[in-house]
Amino acid sequence: MKRVFPILAVLTAGLLSYALYEALVAAPTEQTMGDVQRIFYYHVPSAWTAFILFFVNFFASIAYLIWRNTKADMVALVTAEVGVIFCTVVLVTGPIWARPVWGIWWTWDLRLTLTLVLWLIYVSYLVLRRFSSSGQTPLLAAVLAVFGALDVPLVYFSIWFFRTQHPQPVVGGGGSIDPRMLHVLLINWLAFSCFAALVCWSRYRLEALRREVDETLALEALLDPSQAKTSRSRSAG
Amino acid sequence: MNTIASLTRATLAKDLRLEWRSKDAINSMLFFSLLVVVIFSFSFDPTAEESRQIAGGLVWVAFLFAAVVALNQTWAREMRNQVLDAYRVSPAPPNALFLAKVLGNFIFVTVLQALMTPLFIVFYNLRALGPAYQLPIVAALGTWALVVNGTFFAAMSLRTRSREIMLPLLLFPISIPALLAMVEATGAILTGEFSAKFWIVLLAAYDVVFTIASLFLFGFVLQAE
Amino acid sequence: MPPAVVVTDLVKQFGRFAALRGVSCDFAPSRLYAVLGDNGAGKTTLLRAMAGLTPPTQGSISMLGTTDLRSVCGQVGYMAHPSLLYDEMSGMENLRYFARLYDVNTKDQRCADAIRAVKLDPSLTRPVGQYSQGMRQRMSLARALLNDPKILLLDEPFSNIDMRSAREMVSLLTGLRDAGKTIIVVTHQASLLEGAADEFVWMEAGQIVSRTPDLAARMEAR
Numbered sequence: 001m002k003r004v005f006p007i008l009a010v011l012t013a014g015l016l017s018y019a020l021y022e023a024l025v026a027a028p029t030e031q032t033m034g035d036v037q038r039i040f041y042y043h044v045p046s047a048w049t050a051f052i053l054f055f056v057n058f059f060a061s062i063a064y065l066i067w068r069n070t071k072a073d074m075v076a077l078v079t080a081e082v083g084v085i086f087c088t089v090v091l092v093t094g095p096i097w098a099r100p101v102w103g104i105w106w107t108w109d110l111r112l113t114l115t116l117v118l119w120l121i122y123v124s125y126l127v128l129r130r131f132s133s134s135g136q137t138p139l140l141a142a143v144l145a146v147f148g149a150l151d152v153p154l155v156y157f158s159i160w161f162f163r164t165q166h167p168q169p170v171v172g173g174g175g176s177i178d179p180r181m182l183h184v185l186l187i188n189w190l191a192f193s194c195f196a197a198l199v200c201w202s203r204y205r206l207e208a209l210r211r212e213v214d215e216t217l218a219l220e221a222l223l224d225p226s227q228a229k230t231s232r233s234r235s236a237g
Numbered sequence: 238m239n240t241i242a243s244l245t246r247a248t249l250a251k252d253l254r255l256e257w258r259s260k261d262a263i264n265s266m267l268f269f270s271l272l273v274v275v276i277f278s279f280s281f282d283p284t285a286e287e288s289r290q291i292a293g294g295l296v297w298v299a300f301l302f303a304a305v306v307a308l309n310q311t312w313a314r315e316m317r318n319q320v321l322d323a324y325r326v327s328p329a330p331p332n333a334l335f336l337a338k339v340l341g342n343f344i345f346v347t348v349l350q351a352l353m354t355p356l357f358i359v360f361y362n363l364r365a366l367g368p369a370y371q372l373p374i375v376a377a378l379g380t381w382a383l384v385v386n387g388t389f390f391a392a393m394s395l396r397t398r399s400r401e402i403m404l405p406l407l408l409f410p411i412s413i414p415a416l417l418a419m420v421e422a423t424g425a426i427l428t429g430e431f432s433a434k435f436w437i438v439l440l441a442a443y444d445v446v447f448t449i450a451s452l453f454l455f456g457f458v459l460q461a462e
Numbered sequence: 463m464p465p466a467v468v469v470t471d472l473v474k475q476f477g478r479f480a481a482l483r484g485v486s487c488d489f490a491p492s493r494l495y496a497v498l499g500d501n502g503a504g505k506t507t508l509l510r511a512m513a514g515l516t517p518p519t520q521g522s523i524s525m526l527g528t529t530d531l532r533s534v535c536g537q538v539g540y541m542a543h544p545s546l547l548y549d550e551m552s553g554m555e556n557l558r559y560f561a562r563l564y565d566v567n568t569k570d571q572r573c574a575d576a577i578r579a580v581k582l583d584p585s586l587t588r589p590v591g592q593y594s595q596g597m598r599q600r601m602s603l604a605r606a607l608l609n610d611p612k613i614l615l616l617d618e619p620f621s622n623i624d625m626r627s628a629r630e631m632v633s634l635l636t637g638l639r640d641a642g643k644t645i646i647v648v649t650h651q652a653s654l655l656e657g658a659a660d661e662f663v664w665m666e667a668g669q670i671v672s673r674t675p676d677l678a679a680r681m682e683a684r
Contacts, residue, residue, distance in 0.1 A: 065457070117410060117413050120409070120410035120413070121410040121411060123410075124406050124407050124409075124410050124411075127403075127406060128393075128397065128403070128407060131397040131398045131399055131403060132396055132397040132398075133396060133397070136396045136461045139457060139458075139461055140393050140396060140397075140458070140461065143393070143454050143457060143458060144393070144407065146450065146454065147386075147411055147447070147450060148410075148411065150446055150447065150450055151411050151413075151414065154414040154415075154439065154442065154443050154446065155413060155414045157414070157439060158413075158414035158417045158418055158439055159414075159417075161435050161436075161439070162417060162421065165421070165431060
């Protein structure tokens, strides 16, 4: 496993560079929007990557609820954190794109709004993880993740119907896409996915190490009676 | 007969009796709701036509604030003297406790709405141009949506720091589809411009999904230390 | 007779703090146990674990023959330092409600009996919040007795009670013990249970250090 990581890192670096070149230089310039449209190659793949990460988080949370597996909890934590980052990219690139093209900073279109709500839900997830006492954190977080996942289809339908009632410009354009642009889009998505996998993996290893340290300290406290009397982080006994 | 239904009834009756005796929560909530309506009226002072458009949003935001105040004290009595432990060590099913709390909150928030709505009608000269009979349906479904998740998250917040801010922090994002539905449905009914049917169905679906999810998962949350 | 409660290698950690560090013991029916030790020894944590309020980090607890504590919790009575009562209701109202939780039949009779057993007046309409500390604690004990449990877990039942009431409580407990119940009392006031308790369990730093039939034996050992 140890050798795969550097290989993946190099591969990702290569892919990202290639994807950058494709997006900014090689891809054809869009007809109406001009070069600003190139932000599309960051906006859309980030959204897809974030959605996939949250999907994984949902399954990891269910796995935790059923089997109380700490690895599942770590996967849930990692995918939530990285997912929020990619969501942030979507939410930042959206207005940057919308402003020059349509003259407005924000549009309540389906993708952007769905991303905003997911971002809110998962930020609240991360806040819950930070604010709850460590024994209960995995359980409460997993429960919240399930609630969030159940919410997603409802969010989707509510926004979809809202937009049919109050039409707004669509960031990212609807309809067909030039095959060359699709090619660049997919390259970027692949690069982003590899990057997400890399970051998740690093974060997972970091979290695993941190927990190992905690467990060792806990075991020490267990075996050493003098520590039990002095180190009191919570009231008990 | 120790069924969930009878236990829920007994717990709800106890909560209502206690609230009636002390009246501390309901009094402060009533006054708070009144304040909210007045402040909103100062902040948004549109003509009659515009008011119908935005009334849906205004009213539900006001209800949301009032609901959060009610929800934050859901478990207050059980936390005093650690009464919740007494519940946990008993064989009573956790869902009975949960349902009783949700119903209690539903009643409180509905009472608040009953007070705030006439004030809104007066301050904004509201009149429903669409089918007014749908308004109580929207109110009931919307209130249930807020209250079922709110009671659940209030229980989750018991195990966290900054309890009072944790509840709205968890509740608001998850409630977004329901809030959108409530606001749009109310707007639709008041302006009569389009049908609220889709939103009512969405609210009903939301209520079903999250009531089931809460009943399923409440046991875990209650037994969390 | 099989033991009523069996604790095996119980470990409980709160983060880096180990409240219980491998506790093993069993408790027989028709016995009164006193669990003693300094603050932080793990007494309350042990009791809470037996009550099912704190899941163990490691080890197991078996009650009345099963490790599924939830299935037998109707036969366990628990009393803690907070009163576990609603301050705004009277004693009888409190007990009537908690009787519902335990599905106790002939509720009113049982509630009144429990209140009388702790030497309080069932007809008192004053809310529990206005009771004196001692009265509140006795009412809390009444609540623990409501479901006629086979196992009683009491955490500091004698604190804040005057000598005479404490002695009455002790004789109540010995009576219950003679009726076949297992009574486990965590207390700082060991002298109250001298002559009444069948065994004294001494805890220190999350472990049981000795079990003696009376106080004197431990005093000598020190």
